[in-house]
């Protein structure tokens with residue numbers, strides 16, 4: 634049984650980590666959050682210690698260490714811009730890190746983490762759960778096995794409506810979240826580069842607070858992509874059903890069904906991490922470079938636009 638600590642325990646994603654720690658038969662010994670609404674811990678680890686101040690949390694971890702309790706993993710569910718700092722804290726305490734995506738906001742942050750990983754001998758893992766989705770694995774296997782040199786034509790539409798709160802929270806602040814392409818799109822840029830190889834061209838056609846769209850060319854695919862958190866972007870047929878999320882990938886015109894089956898991917902991520910098969914710094918490099926470029930590229934009016942991008 635491994636000992637875990639959790640940072641960001643009061644947030645939206647923390648319960649998926651609590652569940653994964655429990656369902657992989659491990660234990661949570663301590664948790665930290667600046668916000669004290671963490672009653673959810675009772676459903677998983679009522680005996681874990683909880684702190685709202687970093688210094689008290691740190692002192693507690695130090696005390697446990699002196700008393701012979703080793704901290705194996707620190708799970709990091711805090712806002713994106715704090716990840717690298719919280720990863721360093723974990724590694725300095727002799728624990729491996731399990732950090733939510735995006736691991737960091739900029740490519741050079743990864744270089745700095747490589748140094749600390751080497752110095753400490755600990756491992757930095759991240760959550761890239763789309764790589765564990767059965768439909769996505771099937772698509773990768775098909776592309777790997779294909780003998781054609783012809784590039785696939787891919788359209789990716791990712792609409793996941795958010796209310797007004799999003800813009801007020803840290804997620805709406807580009808300096809903290811990286812903006813929507815970084816905070817939400819990073820999943821599909823990672824998936825695309827994992828399946829279709831290195832990026833050859835990256836063009837941005839639209840970049841606002843609630844929408845982004847562009848064209849990415851990979852070794853094996855030409856991708857028109859559209860991402861939105863505005864419910865007005867939903868196709869009418871989807872909105873009529875009362876659905877607020879629409880995720881679609883077509884490959885050479887054929888739909889790949891991947892909207893379902895997201896719920897237990899954190900459990901699978903934890904199982905693989907504990908076996909030593911977690912995704913790490915090298916796995917994150919391509920998608921972090923893509924999102925960094927998307928944030929900084931000049932917006933082009935012309936080119937191969939996604940049909941939803943007017």
Ligand code: NAD
Pocket residue numbers: 640641642643644645646647665666667668709710711712713715733734735760762816
């Ligand atoms: P959230 O805002 O709901 O939760 C973040 C929590 O961190 C809050 O409770 C906040 O009080 C706490 N926090 C902020 N600063 C802190 C600090 N210095 N020390 C301790 N706690 C602090 O956000 P969320 O949606 O839970 O996102 C958390 C992370 O998970 C982000 O990196 C996000 O990108 C990622 N995430 C991933 C997925 C996924 O599908 N893999 C889904 C949602 C969020």
Ligand code: HP7
Pocket residue numbers: 645734793794795796804816817820878895
């Ligand atoms: N929701 C909340 O109540 N609070 C939140 O903070 C977020 C959502 P999905 P996930 O928005 O930050 C995706 O779209 O898949 C509600 C990204 N992950 O299925 O869980 C929401 O209003 C993730 O990387 O959300 O998370 C819906 O009602 C990104 O950080 C419901 O939860 C996160 O959005 C489900 O919403 C975000 C993927 O796209 C795989």
